[in-house]
Amino acid sequence: MTEETHLENPDRRNLMINASIGAAALTAAMSAQPVLAAATSQWDKTFAKSDRVDHGKVSFTNRYGITLVGDLYMPKDRGAGTLPALAVAGPFGAVKEQASGLYAQIMAERGFVALAFDGSYTGESGGMPRYVASPDINSEDVMAAVDFLGLHNAVDRDRIGVIGVCGWGGLALNAVAADKRVKAVAVTSMYDMSRVNARGYYDAMTEEQRLALLTRLSLQRWEDAASNEAPALAGGLPDTLDGIDDPVISMYWQYYKTSRGYHPRSLNSNGGWNITSAISFMNMPQLTYIHEISPRPTLIIAGSEAHSRYFSEDAYAAAAEPKELVIIEGADHVDLYDRVDIIPFDRLEAFFTDHLA
Numbered sequence: 001m002t003e004e005t006h007l008e009n010p011d012r013r014n015l016m017i018n019a020s021i022g023a024a025a026l027t028a029a030m031s032a033q034p035v036l037a038a039a040t041s042q043w044d045k046t047f048a049k050s051d052r053v054d055h056g057k058v059s060f061t062n063r064y065g066i067t068l069v070g071d072l073y074m075p076k077d078r079g080a081g082t083l084p085a086l087a088v089a090g091p092f093g094a095v096k097e098q099a100s101g102l103y104a105q106i107m108a109e110r111g112f113v114a115l116a117f118d119g120s121y122t123g124e125s126g127g128m129p130r131y132v133a134s135p136d137i138n139s140e141d142v143m144a145a146v147d148f149l150g151l152h153n154a155v156d157r158d159r160i161g162v163i164g165v166c167g168w169g170g171l172a173l174n175a176v177a178a179d180k181r182v183k184a185v186a187v188t189s190m191y192d193m194s195r196v197n198a199r200g201y202y203d204a205m206t207e208e209q210r211l212a213l214l215t216r217l218s219l220q221r222w223e224d225a226a227s228n229e230a231p232a233l234a235g236g237l238p239d240t241l242d243g244i245d246d247p248v249i250s251m252y253w254q255y256y257k258t259s260r261g262y263h264p265r266s267l268n269s270n271g272g273w274n275i276t277s278a279i280s281f282m283n284m285p286q287l288t289y290i291h292e293i294s295p296r297p298t299l300i301i302a303g304s305e306a307h308s309r310y311f312s313e314d315a316y317a318a319a320a321e322p323k324e325l326v327i328i329e330g331a332d333h334v335d336l337y338d339r340v341d342i343i344p345f346d347r348l349e350a351f352f353t354d355h356l357a
Contacts, residue, residue, distance in 0.1 A: 062144035069124035070117030073108035084159035084356040085113040087145035092167020093267040095123035099337040135286040142175035159356035167191040174286040184355035186299040189336040197281040233272035294320035303331030
C-alpha cells in the first residue's frame with residue numbers, strides 16, 4: 001500500500017510551532033476525586049443514544065491496581081454466539097462520554113462489542129493524584145481493557161482489536177506492539193505524546209528550551225510536594241476566543257468548550273493536566289517498537305488539514321507491513337473526533353471485519 005503525501009503550508013506550519021507544547025495537552029478536570037462506576041439511567045454522553053445498541057457501565061482493574069471505568073456497547077441483535085470486540089480510547093484528556101464513546105457505539109451498531117474507557121487518573125476511573133498521565137500506565141490501561149474484553153462471555157477473545165484517537169492513538173500503537181493478544185489496531189488523528197512533549201511541534205524545540213522546560217517541571221515537583229493541596233494544574237483552553245488567533249486553540253475550543261463536545265469530567269473541557277505530567281513522556285519514547293505490531297495490521301487515519309498529520313505519516317513510515325494510511329481530504333484534527341459524515345466508519349468496519357475473522 002502506498003502513502004499519500006501533501007505540500008504543507010509554511011505559514012500554517014509556523015502557527016503550529018508557535019502553539020508549542022501547551023496545545024498538545026490543553027486540558028484538566030473539575031474535582032479532585034474520581035466518580036466510580038454506578039448504575040444510572042441518565043445518558044450523560046455528548047452524542048445521542050442509539051436504539052440499536054445495549055449500553056452498560058462497567059469497571060475493571062489494571063495491573064497497577066487502579067480501577068478503570070468504561071461504557072460497554074453491544075449490538076441489540078447479537079444472537080447467542082460470541083462477537084469480535086474493540087477497546088476504544090481517546091482523545092488525550094477527553095473522557096469516554098466524548099469521542100471514544102461515539103466510536104464505540106457506532107462500532108457496536110456494526111456488530112462489535114465495544115468498550116470505551118477512561119484512562120487512569122481521569123474521568124470516572126481511579127488513581128491519585130488526579131490528572132496525571134504516563135506512557136507506561138496508560139499503555140497498560142489499553143491492555144487491561146483487553147483483559148476485560150477477553151473475559152467477557154459475549155466476546156471471542158481471539159478476535160479483539162483496538163481503536164485509539166488522538167494521543168491515545170499513540171498509546172494504542174505502543175500497547176499493541178507489546179500485547180500480542182490484539183489482532184488489529186486502528187488510530188485516528190494520532191498524536192505521539194512522547195515526541196510532542198520531548199521535542200515540541202514539528203520537533204522545533206531546541207536543547208536549551210528542553211532543558212529549561214525540564215528544569216521548570218522539576219522545580220514544580222517541590223512546589224507540589226510542599227503543598228497540602230492537589231498538584232498544580234497546567235491550565236486549559238480559554239473561556240472565550242476573544243483575542244485568540246491561533247488556529248489550533250480555536251479548533252480545540254470549538255469542540256471542547258461548546259455544546260458540540262463539552263463534558264464536565266473532561267480535562268480538555270475544563271482546567272488542565274497536572275503540570276508535571278509531561279516529564280514521563282519527555283523521557284520515554286513510546287513508539288520505539290511500533291514495527292513489532294507486524295504481522296498484525298495497522299490502519300492509520302488522519303485529516304489532510306490536521307496540524308497533527310505528520311505524526312500519522314511518520315508512524316506509518318516506521319510501522320511494518322501490513323499497514324495502511326488513509327488521508328481524509330478536507331478534515332482537520334478534531335473533525336475525526338465526532339464528524340460522523342467524515343470519519344470513515346465503513347473503512348473501520350471493513351478493516352476489523354477482515355482482520356478479526
